[in-house]
Amino acid sequence: MKIVVLAGGRSTERNVSLSSSAKVANALRRKGYEVALVDLFLGLPDATDSQLNALFTSEEQAIDLNISDEIMTDDVINALRPDGSTQLFGPNVLKIAGLADIVWIGLHGGDGENGKVQAVLDLNNIAYTGSGPLASGITMDKSVSKQIMLYNGIQTARFINLNRADAANVTLPFEFPVVIKPANGGSSVGMYISKDEASFKADLAAAFEFDDDVVIEEYIKGREFSMAVVNGRALSAIEIIVNDGWYDFEHKFVSGNTTQFVTPPDIPEAVHDEMKQIALKTFKALGLSNYGRIDFFWNDNGLYVIEGNSLPGMTPLSLMPQEAEADGISYEDLCDSIVQGQVKQLGLSI
Ligand SMILES: Nc1ncnc2c1ncn2[C@@H]1O[C@H](COP(=O)(O)OP(=O)(O)O)[C@@H](O)[C@H]1O
Ligand SMILES: [Mg+2]
Structure with missing residues (x-):
C-alpha cells in the first residue's frame, strides 16, 4: 500500500x-x-512520473532531527521557492498524492488544520487520514x-464572541480574570489572561492583532x-501539569522540563470514564473522524471541554502518542491503526 505523508506547508x-512527519513516515515504513x-x-x-513513483519506499530514511528555530513567517517560507510562486500546493504534489492509496496529513496549524487542504484533496478524489474540511474548519474556530x-x-467555559467592530463597548457577563483568544488561533499564540479591567483593554487590542x-x-x-479519540475509541487521558504559569507557547514547544505529563492520570475511575464519554460526544458533535484530541479542565463543577483538535501533534513527546503508549499502543501501531481505521471507514479497496 502506498502512502504520501504530506508535510511542511506554510505555517x-x-x-x-x-x-514529526519524517518520524510518521518511518513508522509506517516499519x-x-x-x-x-x-x-x-x-x-x-x-x-517525471517514474521519478515520482520511485519516491515510494518501505526502506527507512535518515531523519534530520535539527529543527531550525528560524521564525517561519510567510516571507521566509515563500523565499524557499526558487520561482517565487506562492500557491500553497507545490509542483507535482497533487500528482504524487494521486499515485498514493491514501495521504497522511502531517501538517500542523494554519491551512493544514483548517480544512482547506482537505477540501482540495476531496475535490481531487484523493483519500486522506483525519477529518474532512467542515469538521476541521469548525474545530479550528473556537467560537x-x-x-x-x-x-x-x-460543559465549556462561559464565553462571549467579540468582533473587532464591537470592541469599544464590551460588557463582560462574568468576573475577572478572563481569557482572551483569537477565534482561529492555536498553540496558545495571541492568547491573554487578563486579571483586571486595566490590563483587559491592552490585552484585547493585542489579541485583535491575530x-x-x-x-x-x-x-x-x-x-x-x-484525551485522544482514535477510530471511535477514547484513549487514556493525560494530565498536563505546568509548574510555573500556564500552558502557553513556551511550555508547549520550548521549556519542556517545566511541564509534566502524567498518563494514565491520577483521578477517580468514574471521572476518567465520564471524560471518555464526553470526549466521544464532543468528537461526534464537532463532526470529527478517524482521530482527534479533546482537551479538558476538571474542578469541583465537573468536566469542562476546552477545545477539540483535528490534527493532534505526532512528535513522540506529543500528547496523543504518550496516551497511546500508556494503553500499550506503540508509536508505529498508532500510525498503522489510524491508516487502517480510515481505509476501513472510507471503504477503500486496497
Ligand atoms: N478558560 C480558560 N481558563 C483557564 N485557562 C485556560 C482557559 N482556556 C484555555 N486555557 C489555557 O490555555 C491553553 C491554550 O488554550 P486553548 O483554548 O487550548 O488554545 P490553543 O488552540 O491555542 O491550544 C490551554 O491548554 C489552557 O492551559
Ligand atoms: Mg489547546
Whole structure:
C-alpha cells in the first residue's frame, strides 16, 4: 500500500511538521507501507512520473532531527521557492498524492488544520487520514465549536464572541480574570489572561492583532487533561501539569522540563470514564473522524471541554502518542491503526 505523508506547508509550525512527519513516515515504513514524504509547499519540481513513483519506499530514511528555530513567517517560507510562486500546493504534489492509496496529513496549524487542504484533496478524489474540511474548519474556530458544544449540552467555559467592530463597548457577563483568544488561533499564540479591567483593554487590542474575532472566556481554575479519540475509541487521558504559569507557547514547544505529563492520570475511575464519554460526544458533535484530541479542565463543577483538535501533534513527546503508549499502543501501531481505521471507514479497496 502506498502512502504520501504530506508535510511542511506554510505555517509557523512548518519545521515541527517536517520533523514529526519524517518520524510518521518511518513508522509506517516499519509497518511495511511504501511511503513518500512530500513537502506540500516546496513540492517536487521537474520530477517525471517514474521519478515520482520511485519516491515510494518501505526502506527507512535518515531523519534530520535539527529543527531550525528560524521564525517561519510567510516571507521566509515563500523565499524557499526558487520561482517565487506562492500557491500553497507545490509542483507535482497533487500528482504524487494521486499515485498514493491514501495521504497522511502531517501538517500542523494554519491551512493544514483548517480544512482547506482537505477540501482540495476531496475535490481531487484523493483519500486522506483525519477529518474532512467542515469538521476541521469548525474545530479550528473556537467560537463556532463552543456554540456547538453548548447546543449539545457539553460543559465549556462561559464565553462571549467579540468582533473587532464591537470592541469599544464590551460588557463582560462574568468576573475577572478572563481569557482572551483569537477565534482561529492555536498553540496558545495571541492568547491573554487578563486579571483586571486595566490590563483587559491592552490585552484585547493585542489579541485583535491575530484575528478579527476573539473569544473571551471565564477563567477556569482546575486540573488540565487531554484525551485522544482514535477510530471511535477514547484513549487514556493525560494530565498536563505546568509548574510555573500556564500552558502557553513556551511550555508547549520550548521549556519542556517545566511541564509534566502524567498518563494514565491520577483521578477517580468514574471521572476518567465520564471524560471518555464526553470526549466521544464532543468528537461526534464537532463532526470529527478517524482521530482527534479533546482537551479538558476538571474542578469541583465537573468536566469542562476546552477545545477539540483535528490534527493532534505526532512528535513522540506529543500528547496523543504518550496516551497511546500508556494503553500499550506503540508509536508505529498508532500510525498503522489510524491508516487502517480510515481505509476501513472510507471503504477503500486496497
Ligand atoms: N478558560 C480558560 N481558563 C483557564 N485557562 C485556560 C482557559 N482556556 C484555555 N486555557 C489555557 O490555555 C491553553 C491554550 O488554550 P486553548 O483554548 O487550548 O488554545 P490553543 O488552540 O491555542 O491550544 C490551554 O491548554 C489552557 O492551559
Ligand atoms: Mg489547546
